[in-house]
Amino acid sequence: xxxxxxxxxxxxxxxPIILGMRYTMKCHSVQKKLSAYQDRELExxxxxxxxxxxxxxxxxxxxxxxxxxxxxxxxxxxxxxxxPWFYRQLTRKIKEPREQGLLPALQHVxxxxxxxxxxxxxxxxxxxxxxxxxSMLAQxxxxxxxxxxxxxxxxxxxxxxxVFDPAPPGTLAHGYLQMVSYKEDESR
Amino acid sequence: xxKEIPSEDLMTRIAKxxxxxxxxxxxxxxxxxxxxxxxxxxxRAGAQDLAQxxxxxxxxxxxxxxxxxxxxxxxxxxxxxxxxxxxKSARRRRWFSFYRSDGDSxxxxxxxxxxxxxxxxxxxxxxxxxxxxxxxxxxxxxxxRMALILKRYDDLSYEEIARILGCSVSAVESxxxxxxxxxxxxxxxx
Numbered sequence: 064x065x066x067x068x069x070x071x072x073x074x075x076x077x078x079p080i081i082l083g084m085r086y087t088m089k090c091h092s093v094q095k096k097l098s099a100y101q102d103r104e105l106e107x108x109x110x111x112x113x114x115x116x117x118x119x120x121x122x123x124x125x126x127x128x129x130x131x132x133x134x135x136x137x138x139x140x141x142x143x144x145x146x147p148w149f150y151r152q153l154t155r156k157i158k159e160p161r162e163q164g165l166l167p168a169l170q171h172v173x174x175x176x177x178x179x180x181x182x183x184x185x186x187x188x189x190x191x192x193x194x195x196x197x198s199m200l201a202q203x204x205x206x207x208x209x210x211x212x213x214x215x216x217x218x219x220x221x222x223x224x225x226v227f228d229p230a231p232p233g234t235l236a237h238g239y240l241q242m243v244s245y246k247e248d249e250s251r
Numbered sequence: 252x253x254k255e256i257p258s259e260d261l262m263t264r265i266a267k268x269x270x271x272x273x274x275x276x277x278x279x280x281x282x283x284x285x286x287x288x289x290x291x292x293x294x295r296a297g298a299q300d301l302a303q304x305x306x307x308x309x310x311x312x313x314x315x316x317x318x319x320x321x322x323x324x325x326x327x328x329x330x331x332x333x334x335x336x337x338x339k340s341a342r343r344r345r346w347f348s349f350y351r352s353d354g355d356s357x358x359x360x361x362x363x364x365x366x367x368x369x370x371x372x373x374x375x376x377x378x379x380x381x382x383x384x385x386x387x388x389x390x391x392x393x394x395x396r397m398a399l400i401l402k403r404y405d406d407l408s409y410e411e412i413a414r415i416l417g418c419s420v421s422a423v424e425s426x427x428x429x430x431x432x433x434x435x436x437x438x439x440x441x
Contacts, residue, residue: 098428102402104409133434136441137403140384141377143289145281146299150274153303157310178343 089116093123101130258322265313277306280323283405284330290400291334292341293389301337305330320414327405327415331397338393380441387437395430398423 093116099105100113117124146152230236256272258279264272284305289298308329316325388396394416401407401415409423416423 098431099409099424102409102427104424129435130431132441133431133438134403136384136438137388137399137434139380140290140388140404141381142282142286143295143298145285145302149281149299149303150277153277153306154270156303157307 090120090123093117093120094126097123097127097130101127101134259318262313262316262318262322265310266316273310276309280326281306284326286404287327287330287400288334290388290404291397292338293385297337301333304333308333321411324411324414327401331415334397335393383441384438387434390437391430391433395426395433398426399430402427
């Protein structure tokens with residue numbers, strides 16, 4: 064037995080007490096059928112049974128009225144009319160592909176391929192530019208940890224990773240730590 | 252007189268390149284196809300283009316058409332497939348270009364006040380309500396939205412909707428229950 068089942072059972076049992084209404088097991092099965100009842104998709108006997116229940120049960124009637132209100136609201140959505148030249152345009156379009164041959168299909172394929180290719184190229188350019196700028200900054204002593212010699216690309220990578228240290232070389236925190244360790248050495 | 256000719260018979264004539272039959276068929280079904288698309292994608296200009304695409308498919312497929320089911324079921328199936336494909340490519344376009352279209356429905360609302368002179372307040376209110384209903388519809392998942400539109404505006408049976416969407420009748424029932432529940436929540440201020 065799942066938690067959902069127990070919750071549903073409790074709701075069915077206690078709802079009449081909470082709402083002060085007469086809510087039976089029948090209400091539960093009727094409310095499941097309300098949508099099909101509204102669409103007149105139940106068997107004739109089912110339609111009749113639900114209809115009869117709605118006459119006598121306020122709770123289910125309220126549910127059904129809510130459904131009906133939504134249905135009415137959807138009816139307000141406007142209907143559009145075709146352009147007066149719809150058929151003329153249509154016949155022109157029907158003739159067009161025969162004149163153009165394979166060109167529109169090729170254009171479509173090109174469009175499909177073009178967008179992901181351009182996005183990939185931009186991504187690669189971005190990554191390369193980022194990597195190049197990173198190594199430039201390290202080489203030209205623009206980072207605070209400039210005192211560390213950079214000899215190779217591997218060195219640049221590890222140097223760059225020093226940024227994530229709690230006290231990267233060259234920062235105030237690093238200076239303080241060095242000062243403290245110097246004093247400790249002196250005291251020894 | 253045109254109304255007396257069943258759409259299935261018109262399709263037989265269209266298969267023999269009869270353009271008069273095609274014109275009758277287009278005139279008969281263009282409004283329902285157009286509005287089905289418009290309510291589904293929520294874009295007026297896009298709906299006109301897509302409705303034309305539907306009839307182009309009808310023209311091209313006329314020779315392969317076999318009247319097994321109702322003509323409208325077949326027509327709506329083409330429409331639904333085109334709508335779903337269009338939405339997929341529109342989402343992809345939007346992802347790349349951050350494109351979003353809105354405000355298409357305003358002309359349509361003015362058209363609906365055909366008796367003459369709507370006041371500015373009437374127009375504003377109608378626009379606002381229309382936007383809210385459109386937004387509520389657009390918030391539904393694609394298959395729930397399509398099932399709901401086919402039921403509400405075209406009054407199709409569950410069986411017909413199931414055939415159009417390619418699912419079971421019980422799945423349609425479940426889609427409609429969930430769609431109605433969501434809309435009850437979204438439109439509770441109406």
